[in-house]
Amino acid sequence: MTFLEKMMQIDRRWIYLAIGLAVIIPAIFSFTAPVSVTPEVKKIYDFVEGLGPNDYLFLAMDYDPSSMAELNPMAEAVLKHAFTKDRKVIIVTLAQFGPGMVEEITTRLANEFSRVRGEDYAFLGYRPYPAITIMLMGTDFRVPFPQDYYGATLDSLPIMRGIKNFNNVKGVIDLTAGNTADFWITYGNGRYNFPLAIGITGVMAADYYQYLQSGQIFGIIPGVKGAAEYERLIDMPGQGMQQVSYQVVAHAVIILFIVISNVAYFATRKQKSTTGGAR
Amino acid sequence: MTGQLLLNGVAAFLTLCIFSFLYKDNPFYKFAERLVAGIATGYWTMLLFHTNFVPVVWNRLAHEERYEYIIPTLLGLMMWTRFSKKWSWVSRYSIAFYIGISSGITITLALYASLFRQLEATIKQPIDFSAAGISTLLVIIGVLSALVYFFFSAAHKGTLGVVSRLGIYIIMIGFGAGFGLTVMGRVALLVQRIIFLKDYVNSLGRLFGG
Numbered sequence: 001m002t003f004l005e006k007m008m009q010i011d012r013r014w015i016y017l018a019i020g021l022a023v024i025i026p027a028i029f030s031f032t033a034p035v036s037v038t039p040e041v042k043k044i045y046d047f048v049e050g051l052g053p054n055d056y057l058f059l060a061m062d063y064d065p066s067s068m069a070e071l072n073p074m075a076e077a078v079l080k081h082a083f084t085k086d087r088k089v090i091i092v093t094l095a096q097f098g099p100g101m102v103e104e105i106t107t108r109l110a111n112e113f114s115r116v117r118g119e120d121y122a123f124l125g126y127r128p129y130p131a132i133t134i135m136l137m138g139t140d141f142r143v144p145f146p147q148d149y150y151g152a153t154l155d156s157l158p159i160m161r162g163i164k165n166f167n168n169v170k171g172v173i174d175l176t177a178g179n180t181a182d183f184w185i186t187y188g189n190g191r192y193n194f195p196l197a198i199g200i201t202g203v204m205a206a207d208y209y210q211y212l213q214s215g216q217i218f219g220i221i222p223g224v225k226g227a228a229e230y231e232r233l234i235d236m237p238g239q240g241m242q243q244v245s246y247q248v249v250a251h252a253v254i255i256l257f258i259v260i261s262n263v264a265y266f267a268t269r270k271q272k273s274t275t276g277g278a279r
Numbered sequence: 280m281t282g283q284l285l286l287n288g289v290a291a292f293l294t295l296c297i298f299s300f301l302y303k304d305n306p307f308y309k310f311a312e313r314l315v316a317g318i319a320t321g322y323w324t325m326l327l328f329h330t331n332f333v334p335v336v337w338n339r340l341a342h343e344e345r346y347e348y349i350i351p352t353l354l355g356l357m358m359w360t361r362f363s364k365k366w367s368w369v370s371r372y373s374i375a376f377y378i379g380i381s382s383g384i385t386i387t388l389a390l391y392a393s394l395f396r397q398l399e400a401t402i403k404q405p406i407d408f409s410a411a412g413i414s415t416l417l418v419i420i421g422v423l424s425a426l427v428y429f430f431f432s433a434a435h436k437g438t439l440g441v442v443s444r445l446g447i448y449i450i451m452i453g454f455g456a457g458f459g460l461t462v463m464g465r466v467a468l469l470v471q472r473i474i475f476l477k478d479y480v481n482s483l484g485r486l487f488g489g
Binding site: 016019020027067068070097099100131135144147151185186189191203207213215222243247250251 | 301302319322323326327330331334335338339381384385388389391392393396397399400418453456457460461462463464465466467468469470471472473474477
């Protein structure tokens with residue numbers, strides 16, 4: 001059996017091991033990979049940068065711990081940006097396992113940047129059924145969220161005074177790992193026509209660029225690469241930029257495997273056809 | 280500090296339990312998998328009760344005396360009749376109510392957001408020799424050829440065959456982009472756990488190494 005034939009029958013666990021080693025190597029020998037900024041991420045940065053002191057940003061963190069590897073870096077980057085610029089942020093989560101995680105992130109960053117809960121930001125909590133919740137928020141935030149996550153009525157929060165619905169916020173950024181992005185595009189932007197941007201997992205990214213082209217969203221943060229771009233823009237390296245160096249090595253190994261397997265496939269197919277074997 | 284280290288130790292152990300599936304199925308993996316399912320169910324049940332049922336249903340009826348909320352509450356309670364063979368027909372009224380409203384809202388908005396706005400974006404940009412114009416031309420060629428590939432009312436021969444062939448190449452490019460981004464996403468999940476394990480080992484080293 002030749003080397004190429006062996007490669008065609010390689011046990012997949014060797015590939016897992018190779019990828020595992022490829023990811024462990026940068027953990028031992030750390031290096032920094034360059035990150036270039038794409039226009040779709042820059043637009044979101046410009047939007048947050050352009051908000052005035054009394055402007056509100058609405059941040060929907062619609063993901064749970066299973067996708068925190070990709071979405072936490074971008075959530076932290078956007079929140080750090082808003083907090084350092086002294087912008088007011090209203091936060092919700094429409095992911096069922098998201099509330100505890102969102103509470104941890106917002107509280108940690110608020111403490112780090114000396115932001116006061118209820119005055120500089122509000123975390124309204126979680127509601128099921130994203131489409132219904134989005135449409136109810138379009139009427140009045142108080143309908144689906146009579147109280148915030150901590151049990152305080154919205155009217156008792158200084159940040160929510162005079163803030164009724166999406167007409168009172170400058171725009172919405174939705175960070176999501178599922179079809180909640182569709183709900184925001186259809187029931188949010190489609191019905192209330194507010195500026196919408198999304199931060200999504202890498203798996204989803206290819207499906208949502210069409211909405212960027214149509215103008216239904218004004219920006220996309222695609223996966224951990226997008227998060228790294230945002231971190232570079234705000235000049236606060238975090239988990240995103242940390243992960244990029246690991247990604248570079250892992251991608252190189254995966255590309256190597258793809259090339260080897262394709263060469264092996266075509267070479268063994270040619271061999272079989274010349275020796276009269278099965279195709 | 281030590282408490283956090285212990286918690287992180289549990290998380291590190293469970294991470295390794297899940298990773299062990301890469302070798303083959305085993306009791307450690309099964310334990311971690313079922314633990315996640317159990318905790319998730321308990322967490323969501325209590326979350327729904329405390330952050331949804333209490334403020335949205337109970338407080339509004341019992342404390343705010345907003346009795347219009349009796350109607351959705353009754354519709355919700357009627358859903359529970361599905362557990363009874365004799366009374367399950369009652370739940371159909373709740374379902375009918377939900378489907379009726381959902382269809383009425385969804386059909387118009389989904390058509391607007393997913394079809395009309397997309398069609399508009401495909402044709403609104405004029406085709407010329409600028410970068411945007413050439414991009415529009417590519418979008419139109421891509422949309423039409425991909426649509427032709429899924430047109431099965433005529434044999435894919437001649438011109439239709441050529442356009443259909445182009446359509447499958449366009450779709451393949453889309454799949455390729457999706458695959459590349461998927462790889463990035465999946466690697467990110469692994470990387471995050473490796474970074475967590477690395478930080479945990481480092482914190483253990485600091486604790487025992489002084």
